[in-house]
Amino acid sequence: MKMKFTMLEFVAVLLLAGVISSYGQQANYITTGFGAPVSYKDASLTVGRRGQLLLEDTEFIDEMAHFDRERIPERNGHAKGAGAFGYFEVTNDITRYSAASLFERVGKRTRIAVRFSTTGAENGSTDTRRDMRGFAIKFYTDEGNWDLVGLHFPVFLIRDPILLPSMVHAQRRNPITFLRDANQQWDFITLRPESIHMALYMFSDKGTPDGYRYMDGFGVNTFKLINATGHHIYCKFNYLTDQGLRNLTAARARQLEAQDPDYAIRDLYNAIASNNYPSWTLYIQVMTDEQARNSSFNPFDDTKVWPEDIYPLIQVGRFTLNENPTNYFQDVEQMALSPSNMVPGIKPSPDRMLQGRLFAYPDTQRYRLGPNFLQIPVNCPLNVRNYQRDGAMSYNNQGNNTVYHPNSVDSLNVSQRAAALNPPYSVSGDVYRYDDGSEDNFSQATNFYLNVLDEAGRVSLVENLVRAVSPAAATYQQRALDLFGNVSADLRARVQAGLGL
Ligand code: HEM
Structure with missing residues (x-):
């Protein structure tokens, strides 16, 4: 009897028969990155006992080149x-x-x-x-x-994203000393109430x-x-x-x-x-x-x-x-x-x-x-289908699906549900860089100090503020006190006493 297989079934049969292995399957011996069995793992290839390495040691190069690329950029914020x-x-x-x-x-x-x-x-x-x-x-x-x-x-x-890079730079390390810097921290905070x-x-x-x-x-x-x-x-x-x-x-x-x-x-x-x-x-x-x-x-x-x-x-x-x-x-x-x-x-x-x-x-x-x-x-989302293709490390390149839209080939439609949930909406206003000095920056801060914190919480807050502000220069300490005074005269007085001013 003649048997007919689809390509997928053919691959599955080969996999089951152990003829081919899918990538990432674990071998029960050590391999190179390209899957070749390694003959000896504890020494590189050298000319004689005390001699140089050889460029032909592809196992060493495979190991070292991958190690050299192990680190990717850490998140610019929230790194740990x-x-x-x-x-x-x-x-x-x-x-x-x-x-x-x-x-x-x-x-x-x-x-x-x-x-x-x-x-x-x-x-x-x-x-x-x-x-x-x-x-x-x-x-x-x-x-x-x-x-x-x-x-x-x-x-x-902050409330405006254009200030985000500066906000982050101010709270991080001083570019000259590479130390955290109370001056730049309190400079920024006191200038943006x-x-x-x-x-x-x-x-x-x-x-x-x-x-x-x-x-x-x-x-x-x-x-x-x-x-x-x-x-x-x-x-x-x-x-x-x-x-x-x-x-x-x-x-x-x-x-x-x-x-x-x-x-x-x-x-x-x-x-x-x-x-x-x-x-x-x-x-x-x-x-x-x-x-x-x-x-x-x-x-x-x-x-x-x-x-x-x-x-x-x-x-x-x-x-x-x-x-x-x-x-x-x-x-x-x-x-x-x-x-x-x-x-x-x-x-x-x-x-x-x-x-x-x-x-x-x-x-x-x-x-x-x-x-x-x-x-x-x-x-990876549970379901994905679109016309994005190629680029570095494309692992799911969406097979033989059509690569452009609109097309007369696939019968893909947009979701009517998504369309209904994206109704038009109107906006209006004059285009301008608004930095509204009339915003109330203090009422909620005052409420936090007086009502959200209890007395023990206020004592901790003052201690922590004194510890944080004291390394800053006098001018920033003064500005910080003014800022705290806008929250509560009591907060200002307590931090001032803590700073010994
Ligand atoms: C315009 C303002 C902001 C910018 C430009 C910004 C930028 C960034 C960047 C570049 C990352 C690293 C993301 C990554 O590498 O995957 C990040 C991470 C993060 N940001 Fe922001 N951020 C902003 C404001 C905020 C705000 C308001 C919040 C508070 C909800 C926030 C919460 C987070 C969190 C939780 C992470 C870590 C995400 C993770 O665990 O991978 N960010 N942010």
């Missing part, structure tokens, strides 16, 4: 981190706000990847340093990847969370949700820890910096490895167009929180981390999270920091990981 996998489950119906498929029914589960990070220091830095923590989630939804790239603070230091709200978070005990499991997360920027009728509403995402909040005192954080620089990575890994799975509850806060127009503060300014008594938390679901990465570089270092990864039902608001971020993240990721970074398994 920890990652894990898990799932998100919907607990409450929010379909009246968003038609995003991951929210479509109570009980629906979506796989997630999470990356936690410190922000300001290098990949080799310590986990318990005073810093904001990154808390970013990738949802592998059935309509593409949605990334919620947030922080453990609800606010950010919108930064005071986040600075207070930073120098309170919230600036030293106890690892990654005992902290909340916030999307920080304002997003837009769209429901099935095409109606939109503005939204903040908050994800609150189910483990309870825990911060370290400044003294304990410094002690851990010396004793266990990888404290937070270790804590997360060990908790998951011992089946003690951390979880967070996801909430949204929503604001209508009309509320946004009449709001006393700019709801698209990421240095502001939305007061919960006016914009209450609405529960959405819970996410749990129950899986450690199997390989750190593959799963965590190569993870590319970006606020520009949005799915039907979730869109950007006019928040200008968010707008700036939409460009920056995929731009840096094309540089950091290469143009086909979305083909790396941890970044």
